[in-house]
Amino acid sequence: MNNNIITFGIHKGRTHEWLFFNDSQYALWIKNERIHKQDWYFAEEDGMHFSELMARATSLANMCQRCQDESISRCAIDRSFKYGRVIDALFVCDHCEYPYSRHTSQEYYPASMFAGWSRNTKAGRQKVIEAVKRHYIGCEGPLSQKQMEKFFSTDGNFSNGTFNFFAQEENDASLIV
Numbered sequence: 001m002n003n004n005i006i007t008f009g010i011h012k013g014r015t016h017e018w019l020f021f022n023d024s025q026y027a028l029w030i031k032n033e034r035i036h037k038q039d040w041y042f043a044e045e046d047g048m049h050f051s052e053l054m055a056r057a058t059s060l061a062n063m064c065q066r067c068q069d070e071s072i073s074r075c076a077i078d079r080s081f082k083y084g085r086v087i088d089a090l091f092v093c094d095h096c097e098y099p100y101s102r103h104t105s106q107e108y109y110p111a112s113m114f115a116g117w118s119r120n121t122k123a124g125r126q127k128v129i130e131a132v133k134r135h136y137i138g139c140e141g142p143l144s145q146k147q148m149e150k151f152f153s154t155d156g157n158f159s160n161g162t163f164n165f166f167a168q169e170e171n172d173a174s175l176i177v
Contacts, residue, residue, distance in 0.1 A: 004049055008041050016050050017148035020057050021129055024113055025122075027054065052165050053152055059160030060111040065135055066096035071159075075115035075128065077107045086124035089115065089131035111159075 004015050011019055011026060019027045029035075036042050036050040064070050070093035078087040078098050090098050091111055098106040109115035115128050133140055136151055143151075151157060153166035162168075 015145060016053050017152055020053055020113060021143060021148055024125060052161055056152055056158040056161040057113040059158050061159040062157060064093035064096050065090050066092050072111045074108045075111050077116045078104045079107060080104055086120055086127040089128045091135050
């Protein structure tokens with residue numbers, strides 16, 4: 001049965017959802033090293049759960065934050081010219097852009113919790129996660145486990161992933177009990 005708890009490493013005892021919101025770089029490391037496919041780290045059900053979270057985290061969907069008329073297709077990152085730091089992130093459609101500022105540059109990435117990852121510092125990556133929290137959950141600051149689970153289990157938040165995956169997972173768990 002899926003217990004959704006990391007059983008190794010620096011985040012031992014944390015949930016998969018917690019990892020995506022609090023140390024996404026570690027989640028990417030697990031994916032890139034295929035650790036979620038290794039049964040000595042992940043039970044088969046846990047590996048499938050992690051894979052589903054990853055598919056969803058890399059394919060955000062919803063309405064554009066600027067026009068509210070079209071679906072988002074990209075993440076706009078506003079970066080300081082002077083220091084190169086990420087100032088903010090916004091999820092927009094193909095027709096909308098980040099509000100212009102003469103002191104910053106805008107970069108566009110696929111709509112993902114990992115937008116601009118390779119160029120961003122830890123603080124920059126956190127700005128993208130803060131944008132996800134604002135846009136999808138309507139809050140800033142720490143999230144409860146229930147809020148993180150609700151975000152990932154809402155199929156409309158994602159353009160990729162298995163429809164009703166988490167509802168099916170709950171049904172499977174209730175059959176075991």
